[in-house]
Amino acid sequence: MMARRRGDLLGLRAALSDRLLPVLVGAMSFLAALAVGGALACATLAASWQGDTEAALTIQVPQPNDPDAANDGTRLAAVQRALAVNPDVQGEAIMSEAEMNRLIAPWLGSDAASLGLSLPAVITAQWEGEGSADELATQLQQASPGTLVKTGAIWAQRVAALTTSLQACALAVLLVVALVAAAVVAVATRSGLAQLRETIDTVHGLGALDSDIAGRFATRAIWLALGGSAGGTLLALPMLAWLAWLAAPFTGPARLGGFFNLPPALLVLVPLLPGMAALIGWVTAQLTVRGWLRHLP
Amino acid sequence: MVRFEDVWLRYRHADRAPEAEALRGISFEIEDGGFRWLTGPSGAGKTSLLKLIxxxxxxxxxxxxILGSRAARITRREAALxxxxxxxxxQDFRLLPQLDAYDNVALPMRLARRSEAQVRADVDEILRWVGLAHRLHARPDELSGGEQQRIAIARAVVARPKLLVADEPTGNLDNEQAERLMLLITALNKLGTTVIVATHNTALVERYPFPRLSLEHGRLVHDG
Structure with missing residues (x-):
């Protein structure tokens, strides 16, 4: 007689169907891929924004054309002199009248100059010092009392806090998705156990170890979860590529477009999702079956 | 060896009705390589006693x-082994519906991780013994009651067990098949397998005069 395959001893192909479980795990993987993409996008955007924001320096000089404290020129010129000799300040530039008008237009209308308000001069610059700009603020106060120095540090902290909370949300989504996937596998496995109760009773009576029976369920769960998850992840890739394309202007110049815009970390993490789904399927099926088998003598 | 000492069995009911006592104070011993008929009217506790074995x-x-192991002291793994x-x-055969006759018979050997070559040789031999070598690809629902019973018997003996427990094994067999089955069982017994056969077939018991355990209302009323 020809050699025969061991095949599906328990009848799991019918009891653990290849329809509902893979579809649900695929949906979970789709969500997980988006969550991973979201978390990484947050990190990338935050890194980009934090770098720009943290270094930004804004200096407001009230009554810029009044004489300075030493009566050695205008208050604005005194501040400019102080900035020019400070090696930690680079790229200082006085904001133009047009730019000022654009900034205050939402509050004072498009022609603020006609109101006769005494507006401060605003100097923008890059702070390249190691520590805070407090010492610079003191120097400018002495040169021109009332001068305000603002750095982007506070905004950088807020961006960091926002990023952390968004990443925590993404992790929570991943956790929920993993738990739902595990629940789906557990329910499918219990349903399979109920359908195969007599078969399992018989196989158990013939001397099958708990690990034999659980292993067969777990192997089936692995393939179903792997297949479903691979499908869900593949479906998520175009969506991720589209989101990456949308985010490209904020993260830097777009390169080749499409999948090539995806962060390298995402290209590494997303293919791991089917493996994670398979692991969840294996562990859940093992635990569910072994727990159920405890009812047998 | 199979040894029972003052064994009681109660079935729990899901509806909280009083527990039913299936067996009461059963004590007996069957030596290695022994043969016992297990007789008694329906409901006497024969199947319950076999389930304990x-x-x-x-x-x-x-x-x-059982076979040198205290049933209460063994782990789940040891119990499986x-x-x-x-x-x-x-009694109800318990053939797996998704497997054909060959794979049903091969099941105990595959669970014991025997080589496929050994499985093939032993399954072919035992299927010839029970006269079903020509039906190896048939699934249980394609077999008659008698054929299913012969497949169940083949599955029970294919791995050459040390202890054979049979619950009404000739119930669906004609006289010729029952005789053939008894030849197989007695041959196994002569090779050292301990055998316990529950039956209502008094003719069979008379034709093969092995010692007998008789149950009535869950009590052992005859041993010898």
Missing amino acids: YLAEHPARGRIE LRRRIGVVY
Whole structure:
């Protein structure tokens, strides 16, 4: 007689169907891929924004054309002199009248100059010092009392806090998705156990170890979860590529477009999702079956 | 060896009705290589006693020793390995519907991780013995009651168990097949397998005059 395959001893192909479980795990993987993409996008955007924001320096000089404290020129010129000799300040530039008008237009209308308000001069610059700009603020106060120095540090902290909370949300989504996937596998496995109760009773009576029976369920769960998850992840890739394309202007110049815009970390993490789904399927099926088998003598 | 000492078995009911006592104070011993008929009217407790022997139930009280192992003291893994040394012919056959005759018979050997070459040789031989070599690809629902019973018997003996437990193994067989089955069982017994056969077939018991355990209302009323 020809050699025969061991095949599906328990009848799991019918009891653990290849329809509902893979579809649900695929949906979970789709969500997980988006969550991973979201978390990484947050990190990338935050890194980009934090770098720009943290270094930004804004200096407001009230009554810029009044004489300075030493009566050695205008208050604005005194501040400019102080900035020019400070090696930690680079790229200082006085904001133009047009730019000022654009900034205050939402509050004072498009022609603020006609109101006769005494507006401060605003100097923008890059702070390249190691520590805070407090010492610079003191120097400018002495040169021109009332001068305000603002750095982007506070905004950088807020961006960091926002990023952390968004990443925590993404992790929570991943956790929920993993738990739902595990629940789906557990329910499918219990349903399979109920359908195969007599078969399992018989196989158990013939001397099958708990690990034999659980292993067969777990192997089936692995393939179903792997297949479903691979499908869900593949479906998520175009969506991720589209989101990456949308985010490209904020993260830097777009390169080749499409999948090539995806962060390298995402290209590494997303293919791991089917493996994670398979692991969840294996562990859940093992635990569910072994727990159920405890009812047998 | 199979040894029962003051064994009681109670079935719990899901509806909280009083527990039913299936067996009461059963004590007996079957030596290695022994043969016992198990007789008694329906409901006397024959199947319950067999279930205790093939470790499908736990006794409420008493001590059971099967093939040198105390049933109450073995781990789940040890119990599974012990079950592999016990061949069981169930009253309702319990063939797996998704497997054909060959794979049903091969099941105990595959669970014991025997090589496929050995499985093939032993399954072919035992299927010839039970006269079903020509039906190996048939699934249980394609077999008659008698054929199913012969497949169940083949599955019970294919791995050459140390202990064979059969619950009405000739119930669906004609006289010729029953005779052929008894030849197989007695041959196994002569090779050292301990055998316990529950039956209503008094003619068979008279034709093969082995010692007998008789049950009535869950009590052992005859041993010898």
